[in-house]
Amino acid sequence: MVKELETSHKLFHSFCLRPNIHFSAQEEGEKIILIVRSHPLTQLSWIANGVILFIVLITIDFVLYNSTTIAQFIMINFLSVIMILSYLWFNFLAYYFNVGIITDKRVIDVDFNSILYREINEAQLNKIEDVTSKSSGYIASVFDYGDIFIQTAGTIANIELIKVPKPTQAERIISDMMEKHG
Numbered sequence: 676m677v678k679e680l681e682t683s684h685k686l687f688h689s690f691c692l693r694p695n696i697h698f699s700a701q702e703e704g705e706k707i708i709l710i711v712r713s714h715p716l717t718q719l720s721w722i723a724n725g726v727i728l729f730i731v732l733i734t735i736d737f738v739l740y741n742s743t744t745i746a747q748f749i750m751i752n753f754l755s756v757i758m759i760l761s762y763l764w765f766n767f768l769a770y771y772f773n774v775g776i777i778t779d780k781r782v783i784d785v786d787f788n789s790i791l792y793r794e795i796n797e798a799q800l801n802k803i804e805d806v807t808s809k810s811s812g813y814i815a816s817v818f819d820y821g822d823i824f825i826q827t828a829g830t831i832a833n834i835e836l837i838k839v840p841k842p843t844q845a846e847r848i849i850s851d852m853m854e855k856h857g
Contacts, residue, residue, distance in 0.1 A: 687715045690840045698776065700783075700795075709777040709848055711839040713770055714820035721766040728759045765790075775823070775836040777849055780856075782825055784834040796834050798827045800856040806849045808842035825849065 691710040701707075732755050739748060772787035782803065786794040803825055810821030821842035825834040839845060 688712075689714055690845075698783075701778070702780065705781075706779045707776060708779060708852065709775075709845060711775045711777075711823075711836055711845055712773060713838040714818065714840045716814070716818050717820065717838045718766070718770050721763070725759060725763045725766075728762070732756070732759065775834070775839065775845075777845070777852065779852065782834055782849060784836060796832045798825060798831055798834055800849075800853050802828050802831055803849070803853055804828050806846050806853070808846040810842055823849075 688710075689712045692708070694707055694710050696707065696710075698707075732752070736748075736752065739751065743751070768790070769787055772785065772793070774785050776783040776785070779800075781797050781799050783795065783797040786796075788794065805826040807824045807826075808821055809824070810816055810819070815821055815838075818840075819842075820838055820840045823836040823839060823842050823845055825836075827833055836842075836845070
């Protein structure tokens with residue numbers, strides 16, 4: 676099945692088959708089969724929060740305009756806009772850099788929790804014991820996203836790919852790669 680997969684980038688690059696990219700820890704001759712990140716629909720909450728914060732700021736501006744000096748008004752707006760844009764930027768970075776990389780040799784889970792902290796877990800395909808995909812809820816079923824849990828042998832950390840698109844297809848790709856290396 677893996678040989679039949681064509682290069683494709685779908686859902687705002689949250690499900691990329693055979694992408695033409697490289698990553699820093701990539702080994703010689705290692706080919707990337709799939710890159711997944713959270714489904715874009717799961718990001719709507721922080722985007723909506725950013726829009727609501729801008730609406731609240733505009734509303735507060737109408738109240739404060741006559742009761743503050745122009746310098747205070749500009750400073751309040753400047754700091755508020757910086758805070759809202761920072762909130763949006765950090766959430767975008769978390770979305771963009773939390774990725775799962777499936778290669779022909781291993782599965783890598785990169786979790787970007789903040790600018791100063793990231794966690795990288797990897798499992799060689801021959802060390803993977805079980806791959807399970809779960810999709811729960813009406814919205815997850817309609818928009819075809821869910822979680823993939825990869826159990827590994829021994830003390831190696833288990834890998835979780837959360838809210839990724841097409842979890843059953845990704846699970847099938849990982850299982851096929853495991854059989855190939857099994």
